Amino acid sequence: MDLKLLDAEPTEAERVVVDLFTGMGRDQLLPALHAVNDRVGWISQGALNHICRVLHVPPAEAYGVASFYSLFSLTERPAKVVHVCVDLACQVNGAKAVCDRLTDELGPAGAGSGWLRSPCLGVCEKAPAALAFEAGEVAKEQLLAPTHAGEVIAVAAAGPSRVDGERAEVPQAGAPGLRLLKRVGVVDPESLDDYRATGGYQALRTALLLGPAGVIREVSDAKLMGRGGAAFPTGRKWDATARQPVRPHYLVCNADESEPGTFKDRLLMEGDPFAVIESMTIAGFAAGCSKGYLYLRGEYPRALHLLRNAISKARERGFLGTNVMGHEGFSFDIEIRRGAGAYICGEETAIFNSIEGFRGEPRSKPPFPVEQGLFGKPTVVNNVETLVNVPVILTEGCEAYTRIGTEGSTGPKLFCLSGNVSRPGVYEVPFGTTLSELLDLAGGVPPGRELRAVLLGGAAGGFVRPDELDLPLTLEDARAAGTTLGSGVVLVLDDTADLGSFLLRIAAFFRDESCGQCVPCRIGTVRQEEALHRLVGKRPLSTSAADLQLLREVGQVMRDSSICGLGQTAWNAIESALDRLGYAEEATK
Amino acid sequence: MTIVEIGLPKRLVEFTLDGESVRVPEGATILDACTAVGKSIPTLCYGDTLKPANACRVCMVEVEGSRTLVPSCSRKVEPGMVVRTDSERTQHSRKLVLELLGSATDLSTTPHVDEWMSACGADPSRFGPDAETKLQPTTVDNPLYVRDYGKCIMCYKCVDACGDQWQNSFAISVAGRGFDAHISTEFATPLPDSACVYCGNCIEVCPTGALSFKREHDKREDGTWDESKQTRTTTVCTFCGVGCNLTLHVQDNEIVKVTSPHDSTVTHGNLCIKGRFGWQHVQNR
Structure with a gap:
């Protein structure tokens, strides 16, 4: 393909960073854009042109990709x-x-x-x-x-100093009985020796002895469900991928944690990065993948630094690369991909497009990732927290694991407590812990205030009232109560919180983060925000009841007809505030 | 000689469509099946010469067991599937999608949309006079094309026709995100400076008139465009030896537009700049 490029030339600084990508292909587009942005702070015509020349990407497409991500600017801005x-x-x-x-x-x-x-x-x-x-x-x-x-x-x-953040801390640090958080805030996240001294890489050794089918059996019998929000059985995903005759298979660790109120994966990556790398290696072994991508959201500089360190140390010591841990025939390596400010890239198929160097738009399913995922090959996509449960299963055994939690929701679960709460942070509790027990752990609302509501599951989740705190936090109970645990968000609102502007922020979030591919979400999220503005500001088009009806109808079409989970859930929290918290009545008064 | 592709024999798949049992060849989409039995499903981003983009969501139908509605243009029929095209949910979805589109874009030159809207009682004005729209001035930066993006519904068809599905020119792409997403060249550079080769294949597939031939646009503007007075004659392009089929749209004994039949095995509806625009000499009288 002959490319028609613009006349613009890159500056010397731009040319130097882009030339490092010489000989590479389209899938390096996002890293190349990052390289230019890191060097000069924005993407000029000359820089984009040169990226296109080096990676052989049509300029219009590269422009489409660069303009998709909010961390990039295509107009000049200060460094x-x-x-x-x-x-x-x-x-x-x-x-x-x-x-x-x-x-x-x-x-x-x-x-x-x-x-x-x-x-x-x-x-x-x-x-x-x-x-x-x-x-x-x-x-x-x-x-x-x-x-x-x-x-x-x-x-x-x-300008920033070179410090990239403080050490990861969790309120429960060092408490007995922790499994997922046992090293966070306690063990040096930069030291492979400390990791191994605290049980690190025992699970991979066990996995290599069990063989891929054995690992999948353990994970399936442990009834591990995905922790990213959709709660799909992990064993089934791995099994379906492992069975695909087409090669290669890929593993993608979804660390594009962007659901508002979610920060558990960041804590895991910052506090126990080697566990993430070991878990990915086990998943790769089980599903027959030789390459894993760790897609990390662009706003996590400290996690990036610690994961890079962990990968390079693991590689040095034979925990990544050819014949991992001396196991003949099992080669596995990990490449980190930085996101660039797009919530939608955490969608399991949008993440493929983003890695491949296309706009991070979700794909239509079927085909599912286990059949045709990254680069069209069978792919396992797992959330960070899901993966770090795997070493727990392999070291404790699936039977012991199923004794944690409940019949339908096994194992430990991380919850992200934030908002009006005394001790915010990530908490690890077994599934089945009630919401009120969890709130007590975090010290409840600040003294002198009263609980107004809890947003459970994030912007795509739903509200819970103060009289519903007996809710056991399990997948099945949440579903039965008409809500979801989502990504583990527990955002607490007390009587000082302004529910109207809180809801407006949720609506603005979905409008901003919609990729724009399908009509219900692209236009629906805008109409939702407009109608909510009228409702909250008490400036109805005709009557508030009519605006409410409009909001419900738009919500329904987004839920029914959007391509992906973003649009399908963009109305969840707002609907729940209207009906469960009685905001509908309040707004139409 | 007409070449008819026979292909391998296909198994028939049986499924239920609006309560009736229907058999279609394996690999057929729900939309194919609807067309075969004479059911009309509205579509906008579907193109008979393109892969489904799944973007407009006008053709959504209900499939039993599926949490959400599914796009009939791309979902393949599976044995035993139970599909409803006229349930309350599909009607609601179609109505809202048309209302959302109509509230943000100018659909005045989109064929059939009025019928669809009145059939489901869609009223785009109910989002109010302050609803944000995509309306914008028309772009004319070359003598052959007019781009009126206030009419663009982001169906992706022009991008697909320009890109790897047909022309491989990659002159345009979707840029921006969400409601701000739009079709653009790199840095919105004018078409003459872009990779555009003026094949017109993007205009061929545009479902709304957002892209139009300058000639047609000008005649519409001055009120002389009259399709009822036009004849269509399909012939073979004389410029080279490929043998592309041209359909000459003639009004008042003048060629006003050239297209190509989508079922032509040579062009699949596509042409190059010569076949598409190189006809003025015919009219030098």
Whole structure:
């Protein structure tokens, strides 16, 4: 294919970073865009042109891809920018006040004023949060959390220091009985020796002895369900992939954790990165994959640093590469892919398009990933938390594992507590723990306040009322109660929370994050936000009841006819607030 | 000589369509089956010469056991499937999808959309006068094409026709995201500076008139475009030896547009710039 390129030429700095991709192909498009953004802070015509020349990608398509991701800018902007989180947990914890002061002192959000509003940064336990970025020969990123306007203003001027965040902490650190969190905050996340000294790589040894079929049997018998939100049986996924005669098979670890209020995977990756790498290796062994991709959301600089370290150390010591752990014939390696600010890329098929260098739009299913996934080959996609359950199953045995939790929901589960709660953070409890027990663990709402509602499962989840806290946190009980555990979000709202603006933020989130591929979601999320604005602001088109009806009809078509889970669930939380929390009545009064 | 592709014999698959048992060849989509039994399902992003884009969601039907509705244009019939094309859920979905589209885009030149809207009682105006739209000025940056993106429903057909499905020019792509998604060249550069080769195959597949031939656009603007006065004559292009079929649309003894039959085994509806636009000499009288 002859490419017609623009006349624009790259600067020397741009040329140098892009030339490193010489000889590579389309699937390096996202890494190449990152390289330019890291070096100069935006993607110029010359840089994009050169990327297209080197990777042999049509410029229009590369432009389409670059413009898909919110972390990239196709117009010139300064090297320094601070992304200020305005999403759910930060909103509840004063993000608006931060933004108001930034607007006063720096000017309205925009590249020129040095700060941008950002969707959830995944540090909800330290809300409000901001992430400072500065492009350069070595791009710098610094997480500010919890932050305040003064700090953001100072960092926006001075640029981030090289610190990429504090050490991962969980409130339960070191508590006996922890399985998934046992090393988080306790064991040095950079040391492979410390990892091995605390039981690391025993599970992979067991797996290599059991053989792929044996591992799949254990995981299936343990009844491990996916922890990313859809709760699909992991064993079935692995088995279906392993059985495909087509080669190669791929593994994708979905670490694009972007559901507002979710930060459990970040804690796992920052606190126990070797466990993620070992778990991926086991999954790759079981499903017959020789290559695994770890798709990490772009806003997790510390996790990126620690995972890179873990992969390189594992490789050095023969835990990755050819003949893993001396096991003849089993080769496996991992490549990290950084997302670039697109919630939709956490959708299990959008993630393939993103890795392949296309726009992160979901694909139509069927065919399912286990048949035709990444690069059209059979692929296993698993969430980080799902994967780190596997070593627990293999070391404790599937029978012991099934004794944790309940009949229908086995094992330990991580919940992300944030919002108006005394001790926010990630908590590990067995499935079946009630919501009130979990809230007690986190110290409940701050003293002197009253619980108003709990958002369970994230923006795509639903609300639970204070009189429903007996709800046992299991997949089946949540389903029976008409809600979902989703990705484990437990976002607490007390009587000071402004439910109207909270709902508006949910609606804005879905509008912003819709990929735009299908009509119900692309236009429906906009109409949903418009109708909700009228309802909350009490400025009805004709009557509030009519707006409510409109909202319900739009919600229904998004749920019924959207291509993927984003559109299908974009109305869940709002519907639940209207019906379960009685907001419908309040708004139409 | 007409070449008829016979192919391997196909098994028949039996399924239930709106309560009636229907048999179709294996591999047929629900839409194929509906067409075969004479049921009309509205479609916009479906193209008879393109792979289904699954984007417009106008053709959604209900399949028993499926949590969501499914796109009939791409979902293949499976044995024993129970499909309903006219359930309350499908009607609601079709109505809302048409309303959403009509509230954001100008559908005035989209064929059949008025019939579909009145059949399901769709009223795009009920989202109010302040509903955000995609309306924008028409782009004319070359003598052959007019791009009126206020009419674009983001069906992906032009991108697919320009890209790897037919022309392999890759001059345009979907850019941006969500409601801001739009069809664009790189950095919105004018078409003459892009990789466009003016084959017109994007216009051939556009379902809404967002893309149109300049000639047709101008005649529509000055009120002289009249399809009832047009004849269509299919002939063979004389420019080279490939043998592309041309359909000449003639009004008042003047060629006003050239298309190609979609079922032509040579062109599948596609042409190059010469066949598509190189006809002025015919009219030099």
